Amino acid sequence: MSEILKVDSLQKSFGRKRVLEGLSLTLEKGEVCGLLGRNGEGKTTLIRILMGVIPADGGRVVYQGRPVSYADAAYKRTIGYIAEDNIFYDRMKVRELMRFNASFYPSWSRQRADDYLNRFTLSRNDRIRNLSRGMKLKLGLAVALAAAPELLLLDDPTSGLDVPTRHDFLRNIIQEITDAGTTVLFATHQVHEVEKILDHLAILHGGRMVLDESYETVKSRAMKVVLNGEPAALEALSGEGILSKEIQGGAAAVIAYPWTDEVRRKLEAASRTPLETSAPSLEEIFIGFVS
Amino acid sequence: MFAKIFVKEWKDNFAAFVLTIIFLLVLSGLFFAHADRAALYGVAIFLLLFLPLIAILVGASGFQQEFKDHTWTYLLSRPVRRETIWVAKYFSLSSIIVVPLVLFFALKALVPGSTHLLADLHASTDLFDLSTFAIISALPLFALTFAFSICILSDRYLNIFFAALAILVVAPVALVKYSIFLERTFYDGLNLPLIIGLVPASFILASLLTFARVDLSQRRKLILRFSLWAGLFLIISFGLQTLITAKGNILKSRRFADYWEPIKSSEKFLFRVYSGDSRGMIMYDALLDRVVPLKGLAKDTDYTDYTDYRVSSASGKLAYFTYDTSKSKTPLARLRIMDLATLKEDIAVEFGGQGSSFAGQRPVGNPMLSPSGDRVAFAVRPRTAEGNTFATLFWMRTDGTHPKSLPLEFAGQDRVDLLGWLQPEDAILLRLQDRLYWQKQRIGKIDLIAGTAHWPQGLPENVEGSFPSTSPTGRALIFQPRDSAGALKHLMLMDSLTMGTKEIIPTTADPFSIWSTAWSSTGDRFALRRKGELWVYSSAKGTADLAYQRNAGLHIEATWLDKPIRLCVVESGEKSRMFFILDDAYRITKSIPLPEFAGEILVGGTGDKVLFGNRNGSLWRLDLKTEKWKKVY
Numbered sequence: 001m002s003e004i005l006k007v008d009s010l011q012k013s014f015g016r017k018r019v020l021e022g023l024s025l026t027l028e029k030g031e032v033c034g035l036l037g038r039n040g041e042g043k044t045t046l047i048r049i050l051m052g053v054i055p056a057d058g059g060r061v062v063y064q065g066r067p068v069s070y071a072d073a074a075y076k077r078t079i080g081y082i083a084e085d086n087i088f089y090d091r092m093k094v095r096e097l098m099r100f101n102a103s104f105y106p107s108w109s110r111q112r113a114d115d116y117l118n119r120f121t122l123s124r125n126d127r128i129r130n131l132s133r134g135m136k137l138k139l140g141l142a143v144a145l146a147a148a149p150e151l152l153l154l155d156d157p158t159s160g161l162d163v164p165t166r167h168d169f170l171r172n173i174i175q176e177i178t179d180a181g182t183t184v185l186f187a188t189h190q191v192h193e194v195e196k197i198l199d200h201l202a203i204l205h206g207g208r209m210v211l212d213e214s215y216e217t218v219k220s221r222a223m224k225v226v227l228n229g230e231p232a233a234l235e236a237l238s239g240e241g242i243l244s245k246e247i248q249g250g251a252a253a254v255i256a257y258p259w260t261d262e263v264r265r266k267l268e269a270a271s272r273t274p275l276e277t278s279a280p281s282l283e284e285i286f287i288g289f290v291s
Numbered sequence: 292m293f294a295k296i297f298v299k300e301w302k303d304n305f306a307a308f309v310l311t312i313i314f315l316l317v318l319s320g321l322f323f324a325h326a327d328r329a330a331l332y333g334v335a336i337f338l339l340l341f342l343p344l345i346a347i348l349v350g351a352s353g354f355q356q357e358f359k360d361h362t363w364t365y366l367l368s369r370p371v372r373r374e375t376i377w378v379a380k381y382f383s384l385s386s387i388i389v390v391p392l393v394l395f396f397a398l399k400a401l402v403p404g405s406t407h408l409l410a411d412l413h414a415s416t417d418l419f420d421l422s423t424f425a426i427i428s429a430l431p432l433f434a435l436t437f438a439f440s441i442c443i444l445s446d447r448y449l450n451i452f453f454a455a456l457a458i459l460v461v462a463p464v465a466l467v468k469y470s471i472f473l474e475r476t477f478y479d480g481l482n483l484p485l486i487i488g489l490v491p492a493s494f495i496l497a498s499l500l501t502f503a504r505v506d507l508s509q510r511r512k513l514i515l516r517f518s519l520w521a522g523l524f525l526i527i528s529f530g531l532q533t534l535i536t537a538k539g540n541i542l543k544s545r546r547f548a549d550y551w552e553p554i555k556s557s558e559k560f561l562f563r564v565y566s567g568d569s570r571g572m573i574m575y576d577a578l579l580d581r582v583v584p585l586k587g588l589a590k591d592t593d594y595t596d597y598t599d600y601r602v603s604s605a606s607g608k609l610a611y612f613t614y615d616t617s618k619s620k621t622p623l624a625r626l627r628i629m630d631l632a633t634l635k636e637d638i639a640v641e642f643g644g645q646g647s648s649f650a651g652q653r654p655v656g657n658p659m660l661s662p663s664g665d666r667v668a669f670a671v672r673p674r675t676a677e678g679n680t681f682a683t684l685f686w687m688r689t690d691g692t693h694p695k696s697l698p699l700e701f702a703g704q705d706r707v708d709l710l711g712w713l714q715p716e717d718a719i720l721l722r723l724q725d726r727l728y729w730q731k732q733r734i735g736k737i738d739l740i741a742g743t744a745h746w747p748q749g750l751p752e753n754v755e756g757s758f759p760s761t762s763p764t765g766r767a768l769i770f771q772p773r774d775s776a777g778a779l780k781h782l783m784l785m786d787s788l789t790m791g792t793k794e795i796i797p798t799t800a801d802p803f804s805i806w807s808t809a810w811s812s813t814g815d816r817f818a819l820r821r822k823g824e825l826w827v828y829s830s831a832k833g834t835a836d837l838a839y840q841r842n843a844g845l846h847i848e849a850t851w852l853d854k855p856i857r858l859c860v861v862e863s864g865e866k867s868r869m870f871f872i873l874d875d876a877y878r879i880t881k882s883i884p885l886p887e888f889a890g891e892i893l894v895g896g897t898g899d900k901v902l903f904g905n906r907n908g909s910l911w912r913l914d915l916k917t918e919k920w921k922k923v924y
Contacts, residue, residue: 014508014509015509015511048364048368051367051368052367052368053364053367053368054508071372071373073369073370073371073372073373073375074370075370076368076369076370077370079370081368083364083365083368085361087360087361087362087364087365088362088365089299089360089362089365090360091302091303099295100295100299101369103292103294103295104292104295104369104370104371105370
């Protein structure tokens with residue numbers, strides 16, 4: 001696989017508040033990357049920088065091997081974007097919004113646009129202000145996909161959607177997109193949603209990317225360990241490899257990353273019983289990185 | 292992409308466009324229905340007050356609506372340059388304001404009779420009168436641009452309030468005051484549209500530089516950067532305006548006043564020149580074919596009124612009054628005599644100063660040199676004269692010696708015009724004009740030898756203000772009397788010797804029928820322009836003949852060339868100007884197209900040299916033999 005997007009040491013502040021500090025991220029072509037982070041960690045800021053909505057204070061973005069700057073616009077012709085709030089021009093009708101966007105993308109296909117509208121059961125004559133949140137998400141998808149983007153940036157698009165719609169989006173639509181070769185960057189804090197579709201996991205915390213790995217690698221290197229021991233000894237557990245721990249009385253559940261012999265020995269030393277290991281959920285891994 | 296955003300803005304603000312059109316149509320309908328000053332003022336108020344207000348609201352909607360609806364992020368994430376977004380929005384919103392104005396101006400031309408209506412109200416009738424259109428559209432454009440720029444910075448309604456305050460109060464005062472300052476300093480009145488146009492242009496550039504590059508999410512930085520750019524560009528635009536005006540006016544700074552009756556040989560032409568508050572005098576010498584400076588441009592405390600100049604036709608001398616308005620204790624006025632051959636000037640009389648023979652007196656009207664140039668006549672009145680006070684006529688040698696005087700009894704007179712000096716009779720023709728009732732005038736003759744005044748009976752008391760016109764020899768006088776009801780009557784010719792009069796040409800009831808006259812240097816003929824007709828009166832024939840009739844839509848001016856005496860005409864229109872010379876049978880013997888630079892003022896000429904003046908202050912000489920032009924000033 002080759003790189004499609006490389007972010008290097010990105011920095012961004014709003015007034016005195018430093019939001020992104022030396023953030024780096026690499027995306028390979030065709031993968032689905034989950035960008036996880038707590039509320040306010042900078043996911044939306046990163047995506048808006050990538051989309052040229054706001055400028056970075058420092059750092060570099062390289063897209064398809066070419067550095068891009070805030071003033072550039074052409075590089076966005078192969079990038080689709082669905083914002084968190086799915087805001088469009090309420091005054092417009094669906095067909096007007098499609099026509100409005102068609103002029104921006106050389107690869108826009110009217111046939112493709114119509115196919116997606118039909119698939120999402122959206123009428124071209126519907127006025128946007130009358131669409132539900134789920135229908136607006138679908139409209140945003142139709143607009144984004146009609147241009148056959150090579151990179152699709154999704155900023156928590158499923159927030160507020162009902163479960164069936166969310167399920168359909170995540171299982172079916174994303175799968176189709178990636179099967180077609182589109183790279184997807186999916187920013188969300190709904191961790192469990194993306195677990196089954198990820199190829200690449202990136203966790204944003206404190207303005208930095210604290211994890212940027214393939215999900216398979218993450219799964220193979222993460223371990224959930226349950227142990228029993230003296231509370232004091234359990235409390236003293238820390239250091240490299242110990243992501244998080246939850247102690248209740250004499251029992252502790254530890255998320256270890258990376259799971260190494262050294263970590264194992266450290267835990268065994270604190271435990272009075274044999275260690276119970278299992279694969280942690282993505283949520284547990286995420287909490288471990290951001291706590 | 293540009294077109295899409297442009298059209299989207301139109302759709303979003305279509306209501307504003309419709310509202311503006313409705314207003315303009317209603318006002319246009321009212322105007323053409325009533326066609327009076329009140330309706331014209333109503334249109335003016337709308338254009339200068341309400342339209343800028345509408346423009347502010349439209350301009351404010353450009354970005355604020357996007358912020359309010361949160362569609363700004365959506366728009367910026369499209370693959371289109373920010374500058375394209377900004378420019379498309381701006382021009383779309385601007386066109387919403389400009390298109391109704393264009394329609395309004397077009398309506399003027401399309402509605403039958405509107406041109407005549409506007410002409411009757413002395414309003415501009417030209418569809419392509421760019422100055423008027425520029426001024427009227429520049430103010431709302433400035434309002435829109437200002438609101439468009441600053442409403443991106445913070446709260447919409449607050450910005451609208453401050454934008455309205457700045458635009459409707461501060462900006463017009465600042466712009467108009469600055470314009471008046473530049474006009475008075477540099478004497479050019481054509482730059483108001485340029486001034487107002489430069490300001491929105493500067494805001495456009497400042498906004499483009501700011502909003503296309505700065506993070507819109509950081510308002511404080513945005514405000515600071517915009518303020519810096521806007522301030523810089525405003526300084527540049529006002530600086531450019533000053534530079535352009537000053538540069539243009541340095542080139543245009545020399546202007547000439549109406550020229551005086553030329554010397555009998557028509558070989559010398561005198562002009563007064565202006566540059567700001569400075570004044571000077573020049574003389575074109577046709578024999579030398581060049582301009583001779585008589586008095587250099589200077590910011591003098593003396594003020595000279597062109598009506599006070601008089602040239603002696605035989606002796607090559609110039610007599611004129613100067614007024615020193617800065618010093619109250621020194622002489623108030625002076626009579627100066629200049630020898631045009633040597634350019635030597637002497638002060639013949641000082642008026643008003645303590646110790647002078649004319650202490651407490653001030654000159655009235657113009658001085659008059661004798662044809663021989665050895666004597667000068669003038670009228671004086673007490674300096675603090677109020678109500679009915681009488682003037683006194685003085686005459687003396689030009690060195691100020693041997694003064695003689697005669698009181699002029701005319702109740703309430705304010706103006707005394709010396710019309711001519713008759714020789715060998717040694718008499719002065721003069722006109723007295725009532726201060727309060729300017730149409731009330733009397734023409735008389737002062738016998739300098741007997742020291743008596745003769746006010747012939749039978750001469751009408753009311754004459755047209757632009758007359759009388761005296762022949763260069765002083766032997767004839769033409770004037771246009773009014774009857775007791777104030778209506779103009781026939782044009783009259785008076786023989787200065789006998790004071791007898793006769794009718795020359797019957798006039799129409801139109802008070803502006805007769806527009807100008809020009810005497811030949813011999814004083815036996817004069818040309819009279821009446822609307823589109825040129826008439827020539829010959830004393831030899833005793834009648835006036837129609838010499839030339841202009842083509843429709845064109846304007847004519849006429850004067851006499853000397854050596855030999857020939858009548859010449861300039862016929863001009865918007866697209867062409869022609870110069871003709873007519874023979875004694877009024878046939879065109881020569882026709883020359885006049886270039887733009889030559890100007891529209893036909894001064895006169897002698898031999899093969901004809902002098903033209905341009906309103907920008909330049910003088911051009913045409914050689915009739917070679918048809919070549921030379922800029923002499």
